[in-house]
Amino acid sequence: MGRPPCCDKVGIKKGPWTPEEDIILVSYIQQHGPGNWRSVPTNTGLSRCSKSCRLRWTNYLRPGIRRGNFTPHEEGMIIHLQALLGNKWAAIASYLPQRTDNDIKNYWNTHLKKKLNKFQSGMETHSSSTATSRLVSKSLNIERIKSLEFASTSSTTTTTTYASSTENISRLLQGWMRSPPKTTNNNNNSRKAEHEGGGLIESESVLLFENMxxxxxxxxxxxxxxxxxxxxxxxxxxxxxxxxxxxxxxxxxxxxxxxxxNPPLSFLEKWLLDESCAGQVEEIKQMMELSSIF
DNA sequence: AAAGACGACAACCGCGCTCCA
DNA sequence: TTGGAGCGCGGTTGTCGTCTT
Known part of the structure; x- marks a missing residue:
């Protein structure tokens, strides 16, 4: 018999969060800190389950999150890390401190996976390209490094290799004040505008600080x-x-x-973070664009 | 202009892990 | 040692906006 779901209680609200709920949640966390999520709905009066509160905070409300507009360097890191780690989104997110695992996962599923599929199908017909062969070479290196890394760290736990998501929560705080709201005509658009700048709109943030x-x-x-x-x-x-x-x-x-x-960067991490990688990403992107023509 | 298809992404769900009594 | 509580993670779904016909 499994554990009963935490969110099946009567009266638990589901669906999109309203700015008012966001303000209540952030105000509470500012006072008490993140954690002990079980008590959050009780203490705040929010009709949300604890998991929903944690998710909302972790993915959208906590300071320092950057949303949308993935840079070529970030794209490159995600592509390489996904090749290296698989769908370990939390581990991948630990290398991109301003990004959440959910955001990376969504970006991968909606953008990068398709681009890579196109790219790979393009590779099959144009395998003589320099950029392509370099990419293939790097992918092969990933497989080699993978086996080396696992061999050398097999006696240690994975927590020593990757920063936890909790550690990321306290990283960069830029973007606390969000972009001004766009001119909108309906609730749906205002909800959209709320997220596009990275979370709360400026007036909401001001209100937040006033309530803190x-x-x-x-x-x-x-x-x-x-x-x-x-x-x-x-x-x-x-x-x-x-x-x-x-x-x-x-x-x-x-x-x-x-x-x-923080442990010193491993060879693999240095390699992944190497700026030359970003240059290769540009080549990859060009190849992707080429492959879309095929 | 309307309706259906498609894409993007926020949010939910279920499972597994860790901690603690 | 065991079982429950709390939490994190990855997969999936639902909803809304945009595009196409």
Whole structure:
């Protein structure tokens, strides 16, 4: 007998989130921090299941998320990482800190998979191209490196190889303030506009900050990031959250992680992040465009 | 202009893992 | 040791907008 589903209770709301629900959820998380999702619907009064709250926060509301407009470099990384890791979207997302696994998964399913299929069918008829042979060569290298990596790390857990999604949550905070809303005529469009800038529209963000209470950070973090707007409370301090000092805190966290926690880049990671890769992506994209003609 | 087809993506669902009592 | 709770992940579905006929 399996576990009963968490979201089958009567009265649980499903479907798209409204700006009002977003504001309630973000305000709550600003006060209490992410986690303990089970208690979120109870404490906020939201008629949503805990999983829905977590998903909404993780994929759309948490600061630092960039949505849409994947760069060629990001495309290239996704393509190579997918070849390397398979559909391990969370692992892939750990290499693209501003992207969520869901976003990457959707982008792969709707764009890249089709492009690659086209490209591969084009390769079959034009296998003599330099760019193509280089791509094939790199793909073969991926297979070789795959076996080497797994051989060398088989005694360790995967958590030492990839940053967890939770760690990503505290990364870059750019984009906290979203693009201004587009002029729209109906609710559907306004919902669309809400997402296109990366989440809440600016006026909603302002409302959010107006509703925020103080949060507690480490004293040292506060001193270095919040321009002295701190109120001491034992070894913790309360901080008036603004986009600026929140961003500063996240930058400090990133620096701390890079100094203390993050393992050095493996050969594979360096290889994947190599700028020359982006150049190859351009070649790949050209090939994809070519293949679409065939 | 209308209707159907298609594409994009937000959200849901179910399973598995980890933690803890 | 075991079972329940909480959470994360990957696959899938539903909905809405755009395109095509």
């Amino acid at each position: 209470n103080n949060v507690t950070w480490d004293k040292s973090t506060c001193e270095s990031t919040s321009n002295g707007v701190c109120e001491e409370d034992g070894d913790k301090v309360k901080v008036a959250v603004t986009p600026e000092n929140y961003n500063n805190k996240q930058k400090a966290d990133v620096n701390t992680n890079s100094k203390n926690n």
